[in-house]
Amino acid sequence: MCHPELQQRAEKLVSTCRSKGLLIGIGECFRTVEEQEKLYSKGRTTPGKIVTNARGNSFGSHHQWGTAFDIYRNDGKGAYNDSDGFFKKVGQIGVQLGLEWGGNWTSPVDKPHFQLPYWGSDTKKLKNTYITPDKFKQSWNDKDDKEKKMEKIYNSVSEVPQWGKDTIEKLLKKGYLKGEGANLALSETAIKILVINDRAGLYDKIN
Numbered sequence: 001m002c003h004p005e006l007q008q009r010a011e012k013l014v015s016t017c018r019s020k021g022l023l024i025g026i027g028e029c030f031r032t033v034e035e036q037e038k039l040y041s042k043g044r045t046t047p048g049k050i051v052t053n054a055r056g057n058s059f060g061s062h063h064q065w066g067t068a069f070d071i072y073r074n075d076g077k078g079a080y081n082d083s084d085g086f087f088k089k090v091g092q093i094g095v096q097l098g099l100e101w102g103g104n105w106t107s108p109v110d111k112p113h114f115q116l117p118y119w120g121s122d123t124k125k126l127k128n129t130y131i132t133p134d135k136f137k138q139s140w141n142d143k144d145d146k147e148k149k150m151e152k153i154y155n156s157v158s159e160v161p162q163w164g165k166d167t168i169e170k171l172l173k174k175g176y177l178k179g180e181g182a183n184l185a186l187s188e189t190a191i192k193i194l195v196i197n198d199r200a201g202l203y204d205k206i207n
């Protein structure tokens with residue numbers, strides 16, 4: 001339910017913290033409209049302290065966009081025990097890993113909270129750009145599709161598939177192709193066409 005980049009950084013945060021003796025767990029991640037609304041009512045129409053300024057139906061929380069997660073302390077000393085500055089230490093590591101940390105906010109200060117830093121602390125920019133979390137989520141898939149469709153580029157003969165090696169070597173030798181080593185910049189489609197031309201004897205006839 002969360003942005004792929006957020007998932008990566010969450011894993012990285014857990015492992016980096018562990019290597020420094022700070023044991024954390026990942027708590028709340030994605031929140032539905034109903035879940036956010038229930039949280040908003042806390043401290044307002046239901047008991048407890050106010051914990052969020054974001055209404056559910058306004059998509060005002062990064063948790064509703066899959067761009068935020070909360071952590072808890074996982075070393076048996078109490079999930080939110082901060083008497084030894086535990087959360088600030090984790091917060092600083094999170095910032096180093098490219099996350100925005102809620103402990104740096106003023107209203108409310110939200111020490112267990114981390115989010116992706118690209119759209120600002122609030123969700124206005126996300127709302128203006130994508131309207132709803134569902135549409136935002138589609139944009140992640142589009143990007144994945146594009147990456148999958150993107151062709152591999154070969155920059156040296158050693159990388160070229162076996163079926164294309166002879167042709168590419170020949171073209172380099174004759175000087176028709178340049179950039180061996182770093183700038184060959186051949187897609188698989190390009191190599192296929194060159195091989196077909198080579199089989200047709202095109203490069204032999206010229207010389």
Ligand SMILES: [Zn+2]
Pocket residue numbers: 063068069070110112113114
């Ligand atoms: Zn949060």
